[in-house]
Amino acid sequence: MFQSHIGEFAGLGVSVCWTMSALFFEKAGHKIGSLSVNFIRLLFAIGFLGITTFFSRGIFLPTDATSYQWFWLGLSGFIGFFLGDMLLFQSYMVIGSRTATLVMSLAPMLTAIIGWFFLDEILSTKSIIAIIVSLSGIIIAISNRKMKLNIPFKGFLLAFGGALGQAIGLILSKKGMGHYDPVSATQIRAIFGLISFGILITILRRWPKIQQAFTHTSAMKSVTVGAIFGPFIGVALGLFAIQQTKTGIASTLMALVPIFIIVPSAIMFKEKIRPQQVIGAVISIAGASLFFI
Numbered sequence: 121m122f123q124s125h126i127g128e129f130a131g132l133g134v135s136v137c138w139t140m141s142a143l144f145f146e147k148a149g150h151k152i153g154s155l156s157v158n159f160i161r162l163l164f165a166i167g168f169l170g171i172t173t174f175f176s177r178g179i180f181l182p183t184d185a186t187s188y189q190w191f192w193l194g195l196s197g198f199i200g201f202f203l204g205d206m207l208l209f210q211s212y213m214v215i216g217s218r219t220a221t222l223v224m225s226l227a228p229m230l231t232a233i234i235g236w237f238f239l240d241e242i243l244s245t246k247s248i249i250a251i252i253v254s255l256s257g258i259i260i261a262i263s264n265r266k267m268k269l270n271i272p273f274k275g276f277l278l279a280f281g282g283a284l285g286q287a288i289g290l291i292l293s294k295k296g297m298g299h300y301d302p303v304s305a306t307q308i309r310a311i312f313g314l315i316s317f318g319i320l321i322t323i324l325r326r327w328p329k330i331q332q333a334f335t336h337t338s339a340m341k342s343v344t345v346g347a348i349f350g351p352f353i354g355v356a357l358g359l360f361a362i363q364q365t366k367t368g369i370a371s372t373l374m375a376l377v378p379i380f381i382i383v384p385s386a387i388m389f390k391e392k393i394r395p396q397q398v399i400g401a402v403i404s405i406a407g408a409s410l411f412f413i
Contacts, residue, residue: 127364131373132408134358139380141350143388148342154209155317155326156333160343162201162314165351169307172352182304192296193308196289201313201351204285206320207278214275223279225258228375230287232368238291241366250410251372257404258379260396290371294362302359310351372408379404 149157170180177184185193208224228251235241243251289309297305321327333339361370379401386393 125365127361127370128373130357130361130364131370132376134354134361134370134374135376135380137349137354137357138374138377139384141346141354142377142381143384144342144346145350147388148339148346151339151342152333152336153329155321155324156330157343157346158205158209159314159317159321159330160333160340161347161351162310162317164344164347165310165355166307166314168348168352169303169310169356172303173301173307176303177301179304182301182308185300185304185308189296189298189300189305190308192292193305194312196292196296197309197312198316199285199292200289201309202316202320204282204289205313207285208282211275211278211282214272214278223276224283224286225255225375226280227283227286228255228368228372230283231290231371232366234287234291235294235367239294239367241368243366243368246410247366247369250407251368253407253410254372254376254404255407257400257402257407258375260400260403287371290358290362290367293359294367297359297363299363302363303356305359306351306356309355313351376404376408 145157145161173182174180182190211223232241232243232248232251236243293305293309321330358370358374361374364370382393382398382401
């Protein structure tokens with residue numbers, strides 16, 4: 121069973137990794153700011169990925185990638201790592217992380233639709249039902265009675281842009297990666313994301329703040345752990361997942377972070393676990409389990 125559903129299991133693994141990275145990046149972001157976290161996490165990730173490929177493939181940088189792979193994976197890194205994440209972090213400032221996460225839950229559906237058009241990935245009826253059930257659970261888990269329905273249009277557009285960036289990033293990754301090594305493919309994406317953030321930091325003249333961030337010991341520890349679980353293991357595992365199964369299915373399993381984060385977030389940030397979170401978690405897990413039947 122494991123071998124036949126290895127892509128789906130990898131997708132679940134991504135959610136676990138991204139749960140850990142979200143918790144530690146949140147801790148670091150409060151101390152050094154999101155722009156510093158974004159730049160440093162990618163810098164660390166490139167190093168971790170390079171060390172991995174040096175021992176596994178004998179090269180530190182993806183010098184064996186074709187120009188085709190560099191183009192599509194680089195474009196994926198620019199749209200996913202840079203534009204998508206930048207829009208998502210900005211949406212937090214406008215509508216808050218909870219509402220933004222709700223809008224971000226559209227990412228798997230967007231991925232499935234784009235994958236259908238550009239990669240000819242046709243989902244079965246069971247897979248479509250599984251996606252709908254899983255997303256319903258996520259929406260229930262992250263909602264509350266006080267959530268306003270009149271979301272500011274600007275905030276919605278920013279969060280939707282984040283979801284679209286994630287979806288397009290995954291599709292472009294699959295198009296460019298083919299049978300290429302997922303770890304090296306992730307490094308190419310991270311390199312282009314880092315360059316993009318570097319240009320933005322130069323334009324905004326924020327380099328002194330980036331340098332100052334490196335002196336913040338506790339924040340650097342959090343960024344390091346987050347980088348290991350996020351753009352290092354998490355994203356590489358995500359590319360392996362879309363390599364082994366349809367992008368819509370992988371994206372849905374990778375979107376279970378709001379479910380997995382309930383308990384550790386309650387422990388780390390003393391947040392109270394609400395009944396709808398438990399109900400939503402059960403529904404999402406039930407939906408995800410349909411992929412393995």
